[in-house]
Amino acid sequence: MDIWFSQLDTENVKTSVRVDKQLFSKESEYQRIDVFESKEFGKMIVLDGEIIFSEADEFIYNEMVVHVPMAVHPNVKDVLIIGGGDGGVAKVLTMYPEIEHIDVVEPDEMFISVSKEFFPETAKGFDDPRVEIINMDGLRYLRRCVDKYDLIINDSTDPFGHTEGLFTKEFYGNCFRSLHEDGIMVYQHGSPFYDEDEAAFRSMHRKVYSCFPISRVYQASIPTCPAGYWMFGFASKKYHPLIDFNPIRWKARGLKTWYYTTNLHQGAFMLPKYVEDLLEEEEGKKTRASED
Amino acid sequence: MDRKEQHRAPVYEALEAFKKKRVVPFDVPGHKRGRGNPELVELLGEKCVGLDVNSMKPLDNLGHPISVISEAEQLTAEAFGAEHAFLMVNGTTSAVQSMILAVCKAGDKIILPRNVHKSVINALVLCGGVPVYVEAKINPKIGIALGVQISEIKRAIAENPDAVAVFVNNPTYYGISSNLKAIVDISHEAGMKVLVDEAHGTHLYFGDDLPMSGIAAGADLAAVSMHKSGGSLTQSSILLCGAGFDAEYMRQIINLTQTTSASYLLISSLDISRRNLALRGKESFNKVSRMAEYARNEINEIGGYYAYGRDMIDGDAVYDFDVTKLSVYTRGIGLTGIEVYDLLRDEYDIQIEFGDINNILAYISIGDRMQDIERLVGALEDIKRVYGKEDSDQFCGDFIQPEVVLSPQKAFYAEKKQVALEESNGYVCGELVMCYPPGIPILTPGERITEEIIEYIKFAKDKGCSLQGTMDINVDTLRVLEGDEDK
Numbered sequence: 001m002d003i004w005f006s007q008l009d010t011e012n013v014k015t016s017v018r019v020d021k022q023l024f025s026k027e028s029e030y031q032r033i034d035v036f037e038s039k040e041f042g043k044m045i046v047l048d049g050e051i052i053f054s055e056a057d058e059f060i061y062n063e064m065v066v067h068v069p070m071a072v073h074p075n076v077k078d079v080l081i082i083g084g085g086d087g088g089v090a091k092v093l094t095m096y097p098e099i100e101h102i103d104v105v106e107p108d109e110m111f112i113s114v115s116k117e118f119f120p121e122t123a124k125g126f127d128d129p130r131v132e133i134i135n136m137d138g139l140r141y142l143r144r145c146v147d148k149y150d151l152i153i154n155d156s157t158d159p160f161g162h163t164e165g166l167f168t169k170e171f172y173g174n175c176f177r178s179l180h181e182d183g184i185m186v187y188q189h190g191s192p193f194y195d196e197d198e199a200a201f202r203s204m205h206r207k208v209y210s211c212f213p214i215s216r217v218y219q220a221s222i223p224t225c226p227a228g229y230w231m232f233g234f235a236s237k238k239y240h241p242l243i244d245f246n247p248i249r250w251k252a253r254g255l256k257t258w259y260y261t262t263n264l265h266q267g268a269f270m271l272p273k274y275v276e277d278l279l280e281e282e283e284g285k286k287t288r289a290s291e292d
Numbered sequence: 293m294d295r296k297e298q299h300r301a302p303v304y305e306a307l308e309a310f311k312k313k314r315v316v317p318f319d320v321p322g323h324k325r326g327r328g329n330p331e332l333v334e335l336l337g338e339k340c341v342g343l344d345v346n347s348m349k350p351l352d353n354l355g356h357p358i359s360v361i362s363e364a365e366q367l368t369a370e371a372f373g374a375e376h377a378f379l380m381v382n383g384t385t386s387a388v389q390s391m392i393l394a395v396c397k398a399g400d401k402i403i404l405p406r407n408v409h410k411s412v413i414n415a416l417v418l419c420g421g422v423p424v425y426v427e428a429k430i431n432p433k434i435g436i437a438l439g440v441q442i443s444e445i446k447r448a449i450a451e452n453p454d455a456v457a458v459f460v461n462n463p464t465y466y467g468i469s470s471n472l473k474a475i476v477d478i479s480h481e482a483g484m485k486v487l488v489d490e491a492h493g494t495h496l497y498f499g500d501d502l503p504m505s506g507i508a509a510g511a512d513l514a515a516v517s518m519h520k521s522g523g524s525l526t527q528s529s530i531l532l533c534g535a536g537f538d539a540e541y542m543r544q545i546i547n548l549t550q551t552t553s554a555s556y557l558l559i560s561s562l563d564i565s566r567r568n569l570a571l572r573g574k575e576s577f578n579k580v581s582r583m584a585e586y587a588r589n590e591i592n593e594i595g596g597y598y599a600y601g602r603d604m605i606d607g608d609a610v611y612d613f614d615v616t617k618l619s620v621y622t623r624g625i626g627l628t629g630i631e632v633y634d635l636l637r638d639e640y641d642i643q644i645e646f647g648d649i650n651n652i653l654a655y656i657s658i659g660d661r662m663q664d665i666e667r668l669v670g671a672l673e674d675i676k677r678v679y680g681k682e683d684s685d686q687f688c689g690d691f692i693q694p695e696v697v698l699s700p701q702k703a704f705y706a707e708k709k710q711v712a713l714e715e716s717n718g719y720v721c722g723e724l725v726m727c728y729p730p731g732i733p734i735l736t737p738g739e740r741i742t743e744e745i746i747e748y749i750k751f752a753k754d755k756g757c758s759l760q761g762t763m764d765i766n767v768d769t770l771r772v773l774e775g776d777e778d779k
Contacts, residue, residue, distance in 0.1 A: 140669070164663065173677060
C-alpha cells in the first residue's frame with residue numbers, strides 16, 4: 001500500500017505526506033473536510049485540500065497565537081476566537097486562570113464534531129466551562145460587538161475559501177471596534193515565500209496597518225505549512241509586542257510549553273530582510289524595488 | 293408549462309451534436325474553432341471558441357428560424373407564459389427599441405414615465421415618436437422616482453386620446469412596481485398597446501411573492517433582460533409577445549436592426565438559462581429573496597442606512613416591491629450613494645451595481661453566497677464607523693416635469709451649437725444627458741433646459757456621478773438647438 005496525500009503549495013510545488021488510511025471525508029455546508037492517519041504527522045485534518053493541522057505540529061501554531069499576546073497584555077479577561085473549531089487554541093488559553101470568557105465563533109458545526117471525534121485531546125479545550133461555542137459567521141458575530149474583548153484571535157487560515165471575509169478591511173475594522181481600548185488582535189498572516197501568496201500577505205498587512213496603531217508581524221516554523229514557514233500578525237491598540245513584553249511575569253506562571261519560550265518571543269519578531277522589505281513597502285516606508 | 297418539455301434545450305443539443313460531427317469549416321468565423329487565433333483560445337478556452345460558429349442548416353438561423361431556434365423560442369414562450377418569444381442578441385436595448393418601433397411611427401404619441409432607460413428615448417429618435425411624460429412621484433426621503441400612479445395614467449390618456457401606446461418599467465431599477473394589471477386594462481380600453489420594460493424583472497416570471505409580470509398582467513410586449521437575474525451571458529435578452537400580438541410583424545421589426553451573424557454563445561446561453569429557470573427558477577429566486585431580506589434586516593440594524601423593502605408599498609405609486617432588490621439609502625450616514633459605491637470598490641474590494649446621489653444598489657442573484665452577503669454588510673458597517681459624517685446637504689431632486697418642445701428625432705437632427713452649461717438656460721437641448729448608472733435621462737433631445745435642471749446637473753457632477761450621453765465628455769457645455777433660445 002502506497003497512498004500519498006499531496007497539498008499543492010503552488011501550481012508547481014507540492015507537499016506530500018504518506019498516508020496510512022483515510023478516516024473521514026465529507027462535504028459540509030462550508031467546505032470539504034478530510035481526516036487522514038499518517039506515519040510522520042499522526043492524524044491530520046484537511047479542509048478543501050489544505051492541511052489545517054496535524055497531531056505532530058499543531059502545538060507550534062496554538063502556542064504562538066496564545067502565549068505571544070498573553071505575555072504582552074497584562075490583564076486578559078475576555079477572549080474571542082474566530083474559527084477555532086478544533087478547540088486547540090481554546091485549550092492553550094484555558095491554561096491562564098485570569099481569563100474569564102473564551103468565545104469560539106465557528107460557523108461549521110461539522111468541523112467541530114469531526115475535531116471532537118478524531119482529535120479528542122485537542123478538542124478538550126471545549127470542556128472548560130469558560131469556553132462557549134457560537135455557531136455563526138465571524139463577520140456577522142462581530143458586527144454586534146463593541147468594546148467587548150481584550151484579545152481576538154483569528155484562527156481562520158485560508159484567505160481564499162469560505163473564510164475569505166475574515167481577511168478583509170471590514171473584518172479588521174470590526175475587530176478594532178470590538179476590542180477594548182487596550183485590546184490586541186492576533187491573526188493568520190499566511191506564508192510570504194511563494195509569489196502567489198505574497199500578494200495576499202501584502203494586502204493583509206496594508207489593511208491591518210491602516211486600522212491599528214501598532215501592527216507587527218512574527219514568524220514560526222510549521223512543517224505542514226507552505227514552505228514550512230508561517231507568519232502571524234500582532235495588531236494592537238496600545239501594547240507593543242516587544243516594548244510591553246514582560247518575560248519575568250510570564251515565566252513566573254511556570255507554564256509548560258513545547259515551542260514557545262520568552263527568548264523565542266523576541267526572536268519571532270526578528271524577520272528576514274525580504275519579509276521586512278515587503279512589510280515596509282506596504283507601510284509606505286519604502287518603495288517597491290520594481291518601482292524604483 | 294409542460295415541465296418535461298422544459299428539460300430540452302434544442303440549440304444546446306444541436307451544438308453538441310454538431311461538435312461531434314467534426315465538420316471541417318470553410319465558412320466564417322475565420323478563427324476556425326480558434327485554430328487561427330491561439331491567444332483567443334488561451335483567453336476563452338477551447339470549448340468556448342469551438343461553439344462560436346456560423347448559422348447553418350443544423351443550427352438554424354436567428355433571423356428566420358425554422359428548426360432548433362424556433363423550438364427554443366417556443367419553449368421560452370411557454371416557460372414565460374407568453375404567446376411568442378424572441379431570443380435577442382443585442383441586449384435588452386434592442387428588445388426595448390424593437391417594442392417601440394413595432395407600435396410607434398413618426399408623429400405617434402407614446403405615454404411613458406420619466407425614469408425610462410435611455411434606449412427608449414433613442415428608439416424615439418429612430419422612429420420619430422413623441423413622448424408624453426406621466427408625472428412621477430419622487431419619494432421625498434430617499435429621492436427616487438416611484439411607480440406610475442393610476443390617476444396619472446388616466447389623466448395622460450384622457451389628455452392624449454390619440455396616443456398609440458403606454459410604456460412602463462416593471463419593476464424599476466430600485467425594485468418598485470406599478471399596478472400593472474390596472475394600467476393594462478385602462479390602456480387597452482383606450483385602444484392603446486402596453487409595452488413593459490422588464491430589464492430588471494426576469495425573475496418575476498418564476499419566483500414566489502414577487503410583483504406581477506408584464507405578460508401575466510396582459511401586456512402586449514415585454515423586454516426581459518435574461519442576462520441580469522436570468523443568468524445568461526451579457527448582451528443576451530428576450531422579447532415576449534402577449535396574446536394577439538402579430539409575431540411575424542414583430543420578427544420583421546427585429547430584423548431591421550438585428551445582426552445577421554448572431555452569436556451562438558449568446559443564443560445557447562439563453563436556451564440553457566431558460567431551461568434552468570423553468571426547472572429550478574422558483575427555488576433559486578426564493579433563495580435570492582431570502583438572502584436579500586436577510587441583508588436588508590442586517591443593514592437596517594446598523595443604523596443610519598435605510599434598506600427599503602415592502603414597507604414602501606402604498607397601494608398606488610409603490611404598488612408592489614421586488615424583494616430580490618437590495619437598494620440602500622445612504623445619506624443617513626452622511627455619505628452619498630456614489631461615495632459609498634466608490635469606498636466599497638476602492639477600500640473593500642466589493643463591486644456593487646451602482647450608487648446614485650442618495651442610494652446604492654447591490655445586485656443579489658442566484659450566483660451569490662451567504663459569506664459574500666456578510667462581507668457586504670460588514671463593509672457597510674465599517675464604512676459608517678470609519679467614514680460616516682453628520683447627515684447634511686439633503687438634496688433629493690424633485691420630479692422635474694420636462695417641457696417637450698420638439699420630438700426627440702427632430703431635435704436630434706436639427707442644426708445645433710455648443711453652449712456653456714451655465715448659459716444653457718432656455719435653450720432646447722439637442723442631446724441626451726443622464727447619470728450612468730442607472731442610465732435614466734435628465735435631459736432628452738427636444739426638451740427645454742431650465743435653471744433647475746442646470747443646478748441638478750452641477751450637483752450630480754459635483755458628487756461624482758458619471759454623466760453620459762453628451763458630446764462634451766466633461767459636460768461643461770451642452771449641445772443645443774440653434775436660434776431657439778426663449779429667454
